[in-house]
Amino acid sequence: MKLSTKGRYGLRAMIDLARYSEKEPVSISSVAARQEISEGYLEQMMPLLKKAGLVKSIRGAGGGYILAKEMKEISAGDILRALEGNLEPVRCAAFYSEEGCMASEGCVTKYVWQKINESINRTVDEIKLDELVRESRSVNPQGECENHRCSQ
Numbered sequence: 001m002k003l004s005t006k007g008r009y010g011l012r013a014m015i016d017l018a019r020y021s022e023k024e025p026v027s028i029s030s031v032a033a034r035q036e037i038s039e040g041y042l043e044q045m046m047p048l049l050k051k052a053g054l055v056k057s058i059r060g061a062g063g064g065y066i067l068a069k070e071m072k073e074i075s076a077g078d079i080l081r082a083l084e085g086n087l088e089p090v091r092c093a094a095f096y097s098e099e100g101c102m103a104s105e106g107c108v109t110k111y112v113w114q115k116i117n118e119s120i121n122r123t124v125d126e127i128k129l130d131e132l133v134r135e136s137r138s139v140n141p142q143g144e145c146e147n148h149r150c151s152q
Contacts, residue, residue, distance in 0.1 A: 003084060009037050010045045010083040011076060015132045017055065018071050025064030045083060052082035071133060077124035087124065088117040 012035050020026045020034075028046065032039040046065060049055045056068045067074065080087055090113040 003080065005041075006045060007080050007084040009035070009041060010049065011079050011132075013037065013042055013045065014049070014054070014074070014079050014129060015136050017065055018067055018074075018129050018133045019136055021064070021066040024062065025058040025066050027064040030064075048082050049079070052078065054078060054082060067129075071130035072128050074129040075125045076127040076129070076132070077121060079129075080124055087120055088113075089120070090116065 013031050016031045016035055017026050020030070028039050028042045031037070032042050046055060046057070050057060050068075053068050054074055055065045057063070057065055077087070
């Protein structure tokens, strides 16, 4: 399984948003500066995260984005699926197609693909956003940018 930059950057952005939106909405520009991600790229991701019910936008002065749910209710899997779609590296026709697969009856590799798919989904669903925020705080307690080019 290989995640695109959308998935990788989106996960970083959501950790940042969770970390800094506890008191007030966070602007895309502040997330972009802290994470060194293009504002335009983040602007493309936010509607996907909003549609998935993970973030809410607040309009007006002092507006920005906040989490739509508690951190402990959002998994890495929720975020990645909102941005990447299905996370399964192999989509076996034996399990998903109405017609099935022509080789399905004699094929045992379908069980390998099923186990891999289940393992990936279980793993990303077990990792919650609050855990990632705690890890972020332990790695970078001040919350300052490494390069000091941005502000909270």
